[in-house]
Amino acid sequence: PPDRETGRPAGEASQLTFSITDDSDPSIAPAGARISLTARQFNRHLFGLSIDPSSGMPTGELAQLTVDVEQNYYPDLSADFSNLVWTAHHGDQGLLYRQRLDDRVETKVTNEWERTTREIGASFSPDGERLTYASTLDGAYELWQIPCAGCVPVKLTNTANGARDALTSWSPTGDRIAFYSNRGGNWDIWIIEDSNGREPQRLTTAEGNELYPVWSNDGRELAFTTNQAGNLDIWLVGTD
Secondary structure (H helix, E strand, O other): OEOOOOOOEOOOOOOOOOOOOOEEEEEEOOOOOOEEEEEOOOOOOOEEOOEOOOOOOEOOOOEEOOOOOOOEEEEEEOOOOOEEEEEEEEOOEEEEEEEEOOOOEEEEOOOOOOOOOEEEEEEEOOOOOOEEEEEOOOOOOEEEEEOOOOOOOEEOOOOOOOOOEEEEEEOOOOOEEEEEEOOOOOOEEEEEEOOOOOOOEEOOOOOOOEEEEEEOOOOOEEEEEEOOOOOOEEEEEEOO
């Protein structure tokens, strides 16, 4: 506790968290009843939080979503909020897992490839029937699609000379897929139509790096992260 007039400590410090990993960046609520903090976890589970769509504010408590699989990244929810897909890291591997949110059953989506194979950034199509993701199955990161549950994956893109395609994002109408790639030199946002054999179209051409595309609900814009102005900022680009 601090002295309100001098700001100096008015008592002894007491330990608030007892984590075996790192807790950092505490922020005390104005009323003093709660503290938020960053917790570094060895198991790195995924959590869900209900949000009021009109205000963007939380409407409930954090809920842990993953249980059995650890080291989890890149979550994506199906449009009807019934399924979750993500990447779980095991050593040098990155494998896709899927969970039915009603019963929390976790299942591996793809096969056990070679130990160096990595699959990241999966996303559901709007109808929830298809999955796209980036995989190193053929060497470099390229985009693949699983057309239906249990179907054989189909490759959507081909890269060369060390280029990488990563982190897919479906358009609301399900006819196009956005991703970021360095096939043009820098990291840029690209779009490919949901059809085999179509060549991807480059959407951004700035000198900086553009990453993590997300569609607007009407499909007319993409938000993305970029350092083209010097800092890491969020920008918008029209999809036409």
